[in-house]
Amino acid sequence: VIPARAGFDLVVTTDALVEGVHFLPDDPLDLVARKLLRVNLSDLAAKAAEPFGYFLTTSWSPRCGPSERSLFAKGLAQDGEAYALALLGGDTVSTPGPLTLSATLLGWVPTGALVKRSGARPGDRLLVSGEIGRGALGLKARRGEIEDPGGAFAGHYQLPHPRLELREALRRHASAAADVSDGLVADAAHIADASGLAVTLELSAVPVPSGARDLAELLTAGDDYEIVCAASAGSAAALIADAAALGVRMTEIGGFETGAGVRTLMRGQPLELPRSGFQHPL
Amino acid sequence: VIPARAGFDLVVTTDALVEGVHFLPDDPLDLVARKLLRVNLSDLAAKAAEPFGYFLTTSWSPRCGPSERSLFAKGLAQDGEAYALALLGGDTVSTPGPLTLSATLLGWVPTGALVKRSGARPGDRLLVSGEIGRGALGLKARRGEIEDPGGAFAGHYQLPHPRLELREALRRHASAAADVSDGLVADAAHIADASGLAVTLELSAVPVPSGARDLAELLTAGDDYEIVCAASAGSAAALIADAAALGVRMTEIGGFETGAGVRTLMRGQPLELPRSGFQHPL
Numbered sequence: 001v002i003p004a005r006a007g008f009d010l011v012v013t014t015d016a017l018v019e020g021v022h023f024l025p026d027d028p029l030d031l032v033a034r035k036l037l038r039v040n041l042s043d044l045a046a047k048a049a050e051p052f053g054y055f056l057t058t059s060w061s062p063r064c065g066p067s068e069r070s071l072f073a074k075g076l077a078q079d080g081e082a083y084a085l086a087l088l089g090g091d092t093v094s095t096p097g098p099l100t101l102s103a104t105l106l107g108w109v110p111t112g113a114l115v116k117r118s119g120a121r122p123g124d125r126l127l128v129s130g131e132i133g134r135g136a137l138g139l140k141a142r143r144g145e146i147e148d149p150g151g152a153f154a155g156h157y158q159l160p161h162p163r164l165e166l167r168e169a170l171r172r173h174a175s176a177a178a179d180v181s182d183g184l185v186a187d188a189a190h191i192a193d194a195s196g197l198a199v200t201l202e203l204s205a206v207p208v209p210s211g212a213r214d215l216a217e218l219l220t221a222g223d224d225y226e227i228v229c230a231a232s233a234g235s236a237a238a239l240i241a242d243a244a245a246l247g248v249r250m251t252e253i254g255g256f257e258t259g260a261g262v263r264t265l266m267r268g269q270p271l272e273l274p275r276s277g278f279q280h281p282l
Numbered sequence: 283v284i285p286a287r288a289g290f291d292l293v294v295t296t297d298a299l300v301e302g303v304h305f306l307p308d309d310p311l312d313l314v315a316r317k318l319l320r321v322n323l324s325d326l327a328a329k330a331a332e333p334f335g336y337f338l339t340t341s342w343s344p345r346c347g348p349s350e351r352s353l354f355a356k357g358l359a360q361d362g363e364a365y366a367l368a369l370l371g372g373d374t375v376s377t378p379g380p381l382t383l384s385a386t387l388l389g390w391v392p393t394g395a396l397v398k399r400s401g402a403r404p405g406d407r408l409l410v411s412g413e414i415g416r417g418a419l420g421l422k423a424r425r426g427e428i429e430d431p432g433g434a435f436a437g438h439y440q441l442p443h444p445r446l447e448l449r450e451a452l453r454r455h456a457s458a459a460a461d462v463s464d465g466l467v468a469d470a471a472h473i474a475d476a477s478g479l480a481v482t483l484e485l486s487a488v489p490v491p492s493g494a495r496d497l498a499e500l501l502t503a504g505d506d507y508e509i510v511c512a513a514s515a516g517s518a519a520a521l522i523a524d525a526a527a528l529g530v531r532m533t534e535i536g537g538f539e540t541g542a543g544v545r546t547l548m549r550g551q552p553l554e555l556p557r558s559g560f561q562h563p564l
Contacts, residue, residue, distance in 0.1 A: 001329070001396050002292040010284040010292065014337040014386065016373045047283070055296045057339070057384040091298045097379015102339040104296065104386040114283050 002052075002088075008108040010052075013043035019061065019098035023158075024142060029068050030075030031158045032101070037079045039181065040105040041162035042225040046179040048115040048170040049107030051083050056090035059100040083164070119176035120195035120230035126254035127236060128228045129163050129243065132184045133208045135223025153209075160225035165246050170229060173239035177229035183220040185273055187228050188254070189262040195230070198259030203266050203273075205253045216273050230256055284334075284370075290390040292334075295325035301343065301380035305440075306424060311350050312357030313440045314383070319361045321463065322387040323444035324507040328461040330397040330452040331389030333365050338372035341382040365446070401458035402477035402512035408536035409518060410510045411445050411525065414466045415490045415497075417505025435491075442507035447528050452511060455521035459511035465502040467555055469510050470536070471544040477512070480541035485548050485555075487535045498555050512538055 002010065015036070019025055023032050037054065044051055056076075060069065080087060085105070138157025141148035148154050163179075170177055176195055178187045185201065192199035201219075208218055231239045236252055243250035264273050284292065299321070301307055305314050319336065326333055338358070342351065362369060367387070420439025423430035430436050445461075452459055458477055460469045467483065474481035483501075490500055513521045518534055525532035546555050 001391065002294060004286050004288070004291055004393065006286070009286055012284060012337060012371065012386075012388075014339055014371060014373050016339045016341060016375050016384075018341055018375050018377045018379075020378060021376060055294060055386050057296055057298045059298060059300055059382055061379075089294065089296060091296050091384070093298050093300055094303060095300045095379060095382060096302060097300075097343075097377060097382065100341055100377060100379070100382045102298075102373070102384045104294075104337050106294075109283065111286065 002106065005108060007111055009111050009114065011044060011047045011049040011107045011109055011114065012104060013040050014102065014104045015040045015043065016100065016102040018100050027158060029072040030078065033072045033075030034079040034159055036101050036103050037083065037085060038160050038162050039225065040103050041083060041164060042160065042179040042181065044105055044107040045162045045164045045166065046177045046227055047109065048113065048167045049109045050167065051085045051164070052106045052108055053086035053088040054106065055088055055104040057102040058092045059095040061095055061097060061099045064099060113171050115170050115174050115177045117176055117178050117191050118194035120191055120197055120256045121175055121232065122197060122256060122258050124175055124230040124232055124256045125236040125252050126188060126199060126201065126256065127231060127239060127250050127252050128184065128206065128226055129166060129248050129250050130226040131207045131209050132180065132224055132226060133212055133218030136218050136221030137209060137212065139223065157223060160223065162225060163227045163248065166227055166243060166248060169239055169242035173231050173235040173242065174229040175231060177227055180224040180226045180228050181222050183222045184224065184228060185219050185262060185264065191228065191230060192256060192262060195256065197256045198261050198263065199254060199256050200263040200265060201254040203264055203271060205251060207249065207251050220273055284388065287390060289393055291393050291396065293326060293329045293331040293389045293391055293396065294386060295322055296384065296386045297322045297325065298382065298384040300382050309440060311354040312360065315354045315357030316361040316441055318383050318385050319365065319367060320442050320444050321507065322385050323365060323446060324442065324461040324463065326387055326389040327444045327446045327448065328459045328509055329391065330395065330449045331391045332449065333367045333446070334388045334390055335368035335370040336388065337370055337386045339384040340374045341377040343377055343379060343381045346381055395453050397452050397456050397459045399458055399460050399473050400476035402473055402479055402538045403457055403514065404479060404538060404540050406457055406512040406514055406538045407518040407534050408470060408481060408483065408538065409513060409521060409532050409534050410466065410488065410508055411448060411530050411532050412508040413489045413491055414462065414506055414508060415494050415500025418500050418503030419491060419494065421505065439505060442505065444507055445509045445530065448509055448525060448530060451521055451524035455513050455517040455524065456511040457513060459509055462506040462508045462510050463504050465504045466506065466510060467501050467544060467546065473510065473512060474538060474544060477538065479538045480543050480545065481536060481538050482545045482547060483536040485546055485553060487533060489531065489533050502555055
């Protein structure tokens, strides 16, 4: 039972991970547990919500014996503590199939302070935190397809960093937000669709890791867990400054206008990208 | 986002179903969808909570094409309407394994009116709604192991009836409650354990379907989705009368005392039963 908290609304989000689809069979289960919490925490971050607790469904596959389960529990405990997130309940079952995990996270927002997907207005600027493409490059690195000195990309893929630190800045300055889980272009389009607007992205402005080659792939893959958001022309600079003060780079990459759909430009010239979002190519 | 509701607390429960473990591969998917909601509604019923909405995680197996998905959605819509339960969100993923479903249900209880598992007091009577064993007999009927004229047992197994109509009666008269999902003996023991008490069951008093033979199996199997509860000696008769007025049989089958553990009697003489709870013998 969640006692009512005066002056706060509850935000609820659910995300599932399936072995062989969303994580690799040889990913250590403590990292998988932490990723499960973090992909959901990223959803709370996009809503500018304060993490509270979670409900967990674990469908154990036959390969998960006591040592695998214990490693998984260790990961849960570690990030539960790091993010002050309480395990409130759940269900544990067996499956003859792959390990399947689902978490429902609860977070609090002060009444009226929720940052919605649907709040963008014509003329709002489009901004994104951090760098885009680290999720896609991390998956390639985990599969040995690219060099990854120091393991930074693989580390981001296994253990993304939810942008909870941006909560206050988003509440103050953003009119709409989403996390980048389906791919930057698809998630920007989600905001535009929900707001009943069109969105234009200037691809050359999108910050990507240095040396990255296939821009189209990076911008349409997922698992970045950055924040893509809308802010009025008057608020964008303040949002960038507040984020910078927290050590987070926030970059203006486009804007919203009346209409529908997503338009991608490369230095002002139309350049079409696939718009499908992340298809989990494992 | 769930707006705060003044004077109410939120109850949250999660249950998962796996094909081949909790339902049969040839169970129609509209019935599976409705069972998923109903096993969770049964948890809300035991807390005397009013259903509000749910979050759904669906891991589709390769065998689930458009017609299977559409049948599943039809079942969700049907019971969503029957129980005034809104689909609030969720996640849909693919799995190479069996169809795996998880629902997190939210319900409201007036602040302070939650019926807990841990509220039983020494001297309280133990009561149960309906008949026990219909879940076990329904599984046998579905497998063709027993006769089931009219299909009532198989129907109960596929589509249990959560005892939400007992909500007001439980709030008024019960000190503790649980739903019978793990097996009557195990679920009575859960109440005793949570309350720091011992519980005694008089097995001859437990209502079972007429003609049922293996009493031990019926009382330790699960999937009944009846309510087992505690009420003071002074409240038990009122609880039975209120339930009867709603058309629900409520039977006194034992009591709580100081101590720990569960004791089973047959006409006053100790009779030991396995206490393991339902092991999903599919």
